[in-house]
Amino acid sequence: MNRSSDSLHRDRIAERMRRPRSLRRGGPAIFAGCLAVLTSSISSAEQFELGPVAFDTGVTAISSFQTGSGVNYGAGAVDDPGDTKRTVMAASIEPWVELNSALGDSSVYAAASGVLAGSFFDGEVGGLFGRGGDEELETELLHVGWRNATFDVSVGAQDYIVGDGLVIGDGNLDTGADDGQYWLLPFSAWRNSAIARMKTDWLRVETFWLRSDRDFGAARLAGVNFERDLGQDRGTLGFMFFKILQGNRLNVDGMTVWNVRGADLRLPALAGLSLFGEYVAQRGDDDDGGGRDNAADGWYVEARYGIDDWEWQPAVHYRYMRLSGDEPDTPDNEEYRGLFFTTATRGWDTWYQGEVTGQYHLFNQNQITHMVKLNAEPSPRWILNLYYYRFDLDEPQYFGTPLSSTDWSDEVNLMVEYVPNPKFYVFAALAWSTPDSAAKAAFGDDDFLVFETMLILNF
Ligand SMILES: [Ca+2]
Numbered sequence: 001m002n003r004s005s006d007s008l009h010r011d012r013i014a015e016r017m018r019r020p021r022s023l024r025r026g027g028p029a030i031f032a033g034c035l036a037v038l039t040s041s042i043s044s045a046e047q048f049e050l051g052p053v054a055f056d057t058g059v060t061a062i063s064s065f066q067t068g069s070g071v072n073y074g075a076g077a078v079d080d081p082g083d084t085k086r087t088v089m090a091a092s093i094e095p096w097v098e099l100n101s102a103l104g105d106s107s108v109y110a111a112a113s114g115v116l117a118g119s120f121f122d123g124e125v126g127g128l129f130g131r132g133g134d135e136e137l138e139t140e141l142l143h144v145g146w147r148n149a150t151f152d153v154s155v156g157a158q159d160y161i162v163g164d165g166l167v168i169g170d171g172n173l174d175t176g177a178d179d180g181q182y183w184l185l186p187f188s189a190w191r192n193s194a195i196a197r198m199k200t201d202w203l204r205v206e207t208f209w210l211r212s213d214r215d216f217g218a219a220r221l222a223g224v225n226f227e228r229d230l231g232q233d234r235g236t237l238g239f240m241f242f243k244i245l246q247g248n249r250l251n252v253d254g255m256t257v258w259n260v261r262g263a264d265l266r267l268p269a270l271a272g273l274s275l276f277g278e279y280v281a282q283r284g285d286d287d288d289g290g291g292r293d294n295a296a297d298g299w300y301v302e303a304r305y306g307i308d309d310w311e312w313q314p315a316v317h318y319r320y321m322r323l324s325g326d327e328p329d330t331p332d333n334e335e336y337r338g339l340f341f342t343t344a345t346r347g348w349d350t351w352y353q354g355e356v357t358g359q360y361h362l363f364n365q366n367q368i369t370h371m372v373k374l375n376a377e378p379s380p381r382w383i384l385n386l387y388y389y390r391f392d393l394d395e396p397q398y399f400g401t402p403l404s405s406t407d408w409s410d411e412v413n414l415m416v417e418y419v420p421n422p423k424f425y426v427f428a429a430l431a432w433s434t435p436d437s438a439a440k441a442a443f444g445d446d447d448f449l450v451f452e453t454m455l456i457l458n459f
């Protein structure tokens with residue numbers, strides 16, 4: 001199927017594309033704890049005081065190289081069909097400053113940053129969006145807030161992630177045209193926001209109003225999130241509700257979202273085992289899709305078993321995830337929408353699933369995923385990850401184009417991470433994906449192979 005002229009398909013995919021990839025300073029602990037210590041200190045920067053105001057400043061630089069063959073299973077890049085080999089480099093640099101000023105028992109805080117980003121050579125491997133020569137200079141963080149031991153209120157451009165970012169994570173879809181690149185993810189802040197948080201001993205409550213970037217249709221949403229920490233090493237439970245007040249091209253205007261989740265839940269009898277799971281109901285009206293009722297569901301369960309006593313601290317993970325697809329013979333819209341999922345909150349697989357499939361073809365929509373992941377730490381500086389994914393469609397259609405099968409693809413990813421010091425992070429991965437009958441019908445028969453590296457430097 002030649003998709004180069006299918007602008008709707010391209011738009012819809014583009015809307016759901018999010019580049020994973022920056023170990024953002026102050027972000028969530030990356031990679032299930034193994035990098036947590038390193039990444040929390042990766043934000044080392046200059047600190048100084050001017051009168052009552054404490055300043056933190058720094059610069060984050062990211063660069064990447066990717067090369068792919070058998071692009072889109074041999075169909076070639078979407079923006080240049082037949083071009084089955086692609087190479088792209090990208091780079092971004094982000095100076096940032098954070099301010100804090102104590103006011104008795106409370107404090108006022110603010111942050112600002114700007115990003116210069118660009119792409120070189122062919123352009124994004126899949127050719128969905130992002131070409132060599134794309135560049136952008138734009139503000140990223142720009143917010144102020146006030147907090148004390150119980151309350152925290154902030155407004156402006158800031159990051160906001162709920163849970164591990166399956167639904168609310170990235171407020172800015174990185175595209176070449178608007179953000180200079182698509183894979184480094186220097187842009188993640190909501191373009192505007194108002195967030196009020198309250199923290200008590202037994203519950204955290206957050207109310208939020210968020211506006212995304214233009215690539216996400218300048219979506220406006222408002223909601224509430226509750227989180228209960230079950231105590232030392234017992235995990236977290238969460239509940240969230242929000243409504244999308246305006247969604248434009250996303251066809252999500254009018255959607256309501258209900259979400260319950262559990263993270264890192266432990267069983268006293270089975271040390272080493274931790275459980276994760278989440279359920280998302282997407283309801284309300286599909287106002288931009290003719291007012292149909294939304295009736296979509298998404299959920300996953302995941303188990304991790306780690307052997308901390310062993311020298312390399314190996315761990316095995318298994319995940320099953322099901323995200324509903326639209327059933328053509330019903331009036332309701334059963335198509336689950338990936339919305340604002342982010343990346344690398346618990347590993348590169350949250351929530352880009354598969355370095356090929358998750359980045360170029362399936363975007364947490366009409367999708368069934370089995371994931372097996374093995375990881376180990378040969379030394380405190382080295383992390384190895386091996387993934388096997390099996391992907392199916394939930395319904396036999398690809399972004400609305402009917403197919404005769406749901407059998408999508410199989411994929412293996414091998415990743416190496418190296419953290420020689422707290423200011424430097426190196427990532428390299430080899431990803432191999434082979435199409436099954438549905439992906440063969442939608443794209444082609446060839447294996448899609450990608451090699452990719454990334455460097456992050458904080459100074
Ligand atoms: Ca954007």
Ligand SMILES: [Ca+2]
Nearest residue numbers: 172174187188
């Ligand atoms: Ca982003």
Ligand SMILES: [Ca+2]
Nearest residue numbers: 327330331332
């Ligand atoms: Ca339907």
